[in-house]
Amino acid sequence: MIIGIDDTDSRKGGCTTYLCAVLVDDLKEYGEVSTPRLVRLNPCIPFKTRGNGAVSFEIKTNTNAEREAEIKEIVRTQVCELSELREEGTNPGVVFIDSNVLNENREERRGILKRFYENAVREVLTIEDAYRLISELHFDYFGLKNKRGLIGALAAASFLLLQRNYRKPDYYDFTYELIAYRQKERWGTPRVIDETSVWKADAATYPLTWDTVDVANGKIVFAPHSPCPVLFGIRGDSIDAIYKTYKLIHTEPEERKMLFVTNQGTDFHLIRKLETEKEELQDYHSYILDGVVGSDPRTVEGGHVVFSISLSEETLAGIECIAYEPTKGFRDIVRGLRAGDAVTVFGSLKKKTLNLEKIEVRKLNLVIDKNPRCEKCGRTMKSAGRLQGYRCKHCGTYRADKAKEVIERVLEEGLYEAPPVARRHISKPLIRMQMRMEGADKKIHPSR
Ligand code: ATP
Numbered sequence: 001m002i003i004g005i006d007d008t009d010s011r012k013g014g015c016t017t018y019l020c021a022v023l024v025d026d027l028k029e030y031g032e033v034s035t036p037r038l039v040r041l042n043p044c045i046p047f048k049t050r051g052n053g054a055v056s057f058e059i060k061t062n063t064n065a066e067r068e069a070e071i072k073e074i075v076r077t078q079v080c081e082l083s084e085l086r087e088e089g090t091n092p093g094v095v096f097i098d099s100n101v102l103n104e105n106r107e108e109r110r111g112i113l114k115r116f117y118e119n120a121v122r123e124v125l126t127i128e129d130a131y132r133l134i135s136e137l138h139f140d141y142f143g144l145k146n147k148r149g150l151i152g153a154l155a156a157a158s159f160l161l162l163q164r165n166y167r168k169p170d171y172y173d174f175t176y177e178l179i180a181y182r183q184k185e186r187w188g189t190p191r192v193i194d195e196t197s198v199w200k201a202d203a204a205t206y207p208l209t210w211d212t213v214d215v216a217n218g219k220i221v222f223a224p225h226s227p228c229p230v231l232f233g234i235r236g237d238s239i240d241a242i243y244k245t246y247k248l249i250h251t252e253p254e255e256r257k258m259l260f261v262t263n264q265g266t267d268f269h270l271i272r273k274l275e276t277e278k279e280e281l282q283d284y285h286s287y288i289l290d291g292v293v294g295s296d297p298r299t300v301e302g303g304h305v306v307f308s309i310s311l312s313e314e315t316l317a318g319i320e321c322i323a324y325e326p327t328k329g330f331r332d333i334v335r336g337l338r339a340g341d342a343v344t345v346f347g348s349l350k351k352k353t354l355n356l357e358k359i360e361v362r363k364l365n366l367v368i369d370k371n372p373r374c375e376k377c378g379r380t381m382k383s384a385g386r387l388q389g390y391r392c393k394h395c396g397t398y399r400a401d402k403a404k405e406v407i408e409r410v411l412e413e414g415l416y417e418a419p420p421v422a423r424r425h426i427s428k429p430l431i432r433m434q435m436r437m438e439g440a441d442k443k444i445h446p447s448r
Pocket of ligand 1 (some may be wrong): 016041045049050052054090120121122124147150151152238
């Protein structure tokens with residue numbers, strides 16, 4: 001049986017991954033429990049608490065119906081007990097799916113689950129979409145309050161089903177996170193973490209582990225500051241490297257820890273839009289878009305850096321792009337752009353503004369248009385009126401067009417990213433691209 005769970009926590013406390021870790025530990029005596037999955041869904045969803053995460057795991061019970069009923073009851077009890085039900089935005093949902101669901105109508109069912117998972121990461125779904133899937137495939141479920149968590153629960157369970165044989169990363173890219181949880185009596189108090197040990201541990205395993213620290217900003221980023229039960233999470237591509245880091249880090253004693261297979265660090269939320277599809281851009285979606293910088297970037301109140309890009313040569317339709325203040329040094333890269341640069345932007349669209357996560361500078365505009373110089377005296381010629389060319393006031397010489405001058409640029413072509421302090425869980429760190437030889441034809445500038 002596969003169990004998917006979501007929406008049990010609030011900003012004030014709780015954590016769906018903690019609930020999952022407790023269940024995985026408690027249920028071990030009822031059957032063989034898989035490595036749980038931590039699935040990040042659409043990062044733009046307004047009702048998310050933090051990272052829009054949902055969880056799932058599989059438990060093998062040899063399809064013993066009595067056992068399964070007992071397990072469902074344990075899950076129900078723990079969800080009721082560990083959910084922050086008093087908080088308005090907490091709407092738990094749980095689904096129970098037969099592990100053999102793909103044995104019948106395999107291709108059709110696989111397609112349905114794939115569509116649901118992918119839409120949960122890239123689109124905005126409704127609770128009706130979740131109920132439709134539940135009734136179509138006859139899933140057992142349970143929920144509390146408005147049950148919105150069923151969306152995430154179904155998506156997390158679908159991810160596990162589709163990617164169960166997770167030694168095939170070509171189907172769905174994945175990474176790992178080892179999360180350590182605090183002892184209950186410490187929840188809500190400052191975390192005791194020996195920072196020196198974290199920097200050393202990170203140095204010993206980066207880049208097989210990543211986003212533990214932010215070197216450029218001198219910050220440790222693997223531990224939250226909220227009152228939730230998480231002590232820290234070590235993210236990476238190698239289980240061995242993650243455990244090596246774990247052993248080198250000194251902290252307060254933990255209550256438990258759990259390794260998750262996750263879609264974090266994969267960029268799965270990004271939709272690549274073609275030139276012809278650009279009118280269809282919608283808020284609350286994340287895109288990869290090619291364009292040309294239309295205006296030189298400017299810094300606005302709050303330290304955010306803004307510029308426009310035109311997406312289509314014919315219509316000159318464009319959007320604004322923004323690098324928010326928390327992206328720190330990434331803004332310097334963005335400030336280095338100038339009108340005419342060909343770029344690819346990566347990020348989420350809100351109020352028709354793209355919140356930049358990455359940018360590829362594909363071709364720098366090295367040419368600057370200037371008033372021409374007079375051939376006789378060398379002085380700068382003046383405009384002779386709109387669309388009437390240029391004239392030298394002294395010699396009377398005439399030139400129809402502006403002169404083109406090649407300039408030097410400080411900015412280099414290639415891919416740039418927001419640093420770990422400002423990175424979304426689902427965003428792929430450039431160092432992963434470099435390690436995996438993706439975009440071998442491009443120059444990659446990891447933030448570290
Ligand atoms: P945390 O990261 O701390 O676990 P969270 O950020 O995951 O918290 P939730 O409390 O799970 O936030 O709330 C997100 C809610 O949005 C859930 O009810 C989930 O079912 C729903 N949801 C997730 N993805 C989508 C989507 N694509 N469309 C509509 N609703 C979604």
